[in-house]
Amino acid sequence: MSLYNKAKSLMPGGVNSPVRAFGSVKREPIFIHSAKGPYVYDVDGKQYIDFITSWGPMILGHGREDLIEKAKVYLEEGLTFGLPSDIEVEMAELVTSATDTDLVRMVNSGTEATMSAIRLARGYTGKKKIIKFEGCYHGHSDSLLVKSGSGTLTFNTPTSAGVPEDTIKHTIVCRYNDIDDVKKAIESNKDDIACVIIEPIAGNMGVVPGNYKFMQELREITSENGIVLIFDEVITGFRVKYGSIAPLFDIVPDLYCFGKIIGGGLPVGAFAGPEKIMRHLSPDGDVYQAGTLSGNPLAMKMGRDVLNILREDKEIYERLEEKAIKLENGFNENLKSTGVSGKVVRYKSMLCLFFGEFDEIKSYDDIKNANTEMYSEYFSFMLDRGIVLPPAQFEAIFISDAQTDEILDYTIEQNRLALEHITKNA
Ligand SMILES: Cc1ncc(COP(=O)(O)O)c(C=O)c1O
Secondary structure: OOHHHHHHHHOHHHOOOHHHHOHHHOOOOOOEEEEEEOEEEEOOOOEEEEOOHHHOOOOOOEOOHHHHHHHHHHHHHOOOOOOOOHHHHHHHHHHHHHOOOOEEEEEOOHHHHHHHHHHHHHHHHOOOEEEEEOOOOOOOOHHHOEOOOHHHHHOOOOEOOOOOHHHHOOEEEEOOOOHHHHHHHHHOOOOOEEEEEEOOEEOOOOOEEOOHHHHHHHHHHHHHOOOEEEEEOOOOOOOOOOOOOHHHHOOOOOEEEEEHHHHOOOOOEEEEEOHHHHOOEOOOOOEOOOOOOOOOHHHHHHHHHHHHHHHHOOOHHHHHHHHHHHHHHHHHHHHHHHOOOEEEEEEOOEEEEEEOOOOOOOOHHHHOOOOHHHHHHHHHHHHHOOEEOOOOOOOOEEOOOOOOHHHHHHHHHHHHHHHHHHHHHO
């Protein structure tokens, strides 16, 4: 029996997270055994250039020798204590000083971070309703599985079975980058909205950057109405720059959610904010939240070391962006020379090649008709040539520092051949 068949006999879809099943690109998934630098290796030892980078966390690439040496020491020091530890304090200081926040709570995933931040916003304001944006994904907690992006978008199931209507009735879905839509939602639910949660750069409908003016107005309108503004920076945090992206919009949200990079590749999430809100959290306040492995020492130490590298390397963010620009330019030239219709959207070190005809890309409406068939063909062609891209059109490529010029050149060349192949088959 193949490993995939065995996996399917033991796990739904053979995977532990739906997108890994490669369903939307109509391929059998590859099973990875190990990773090093810019590469992942499947169970047969086949090498692939990795443009998923574990959906963002592996910003430095896989298995850096300095980090491996440190990890060995951390293993000796103990895996989990269930008691307060010094590294949690150090990590809290790192995260709060890198962002405009006073207090932070560590959790084990991005889902937990957003779910808990929403509970805190509700507890703090005493209000029930929440606003989210179509195409943004904030993890899989019940109240957020409403027309959400990422896996659910790709599988074309706008809501999940098992989510009670009663839970969802408090969630309002607005159009991304559309302030009038938010104004209308607030007007018709006056005094009942606890929070607005948003990905400041949406990375779960491909890449769709939040607009500067929109973010400014969103901050203004939420402040005026006593609504907690939550920046879900599970992707953007420490990726687009060190800390939060908020300063690039010249605003300060109320709560921030982090994950991915801050765990250095281990399971982590965090939410942070000012004293006046965060003190409502248990045990200081009456909003309950807890976790057996929260602030896990291994995750905290690896996260701390990655954050320190990102902070101390003054050129790293520029370097990451340059790599992304190189891909963007290469892909654009290839689109032009082959005549394939598509558009590359890039923000710093995140990018997406959308297939199809597009004008301006501002919201989910603008990309929902992207040509997923073409993307599947493209994905397969690249995979066969040793390049693993996100296995879905509506996901982002995440650049890592381990990706060399040579790798990027090879990828651009294969991209050209893939586009030529697509035109021949059209
Ligand atoms: C913006 C955003 N928020 C939250 C999450 C959920 O994080 P996790 O998968 O760690 O639960 C994700 C996952 O990709 C995400 O992209």
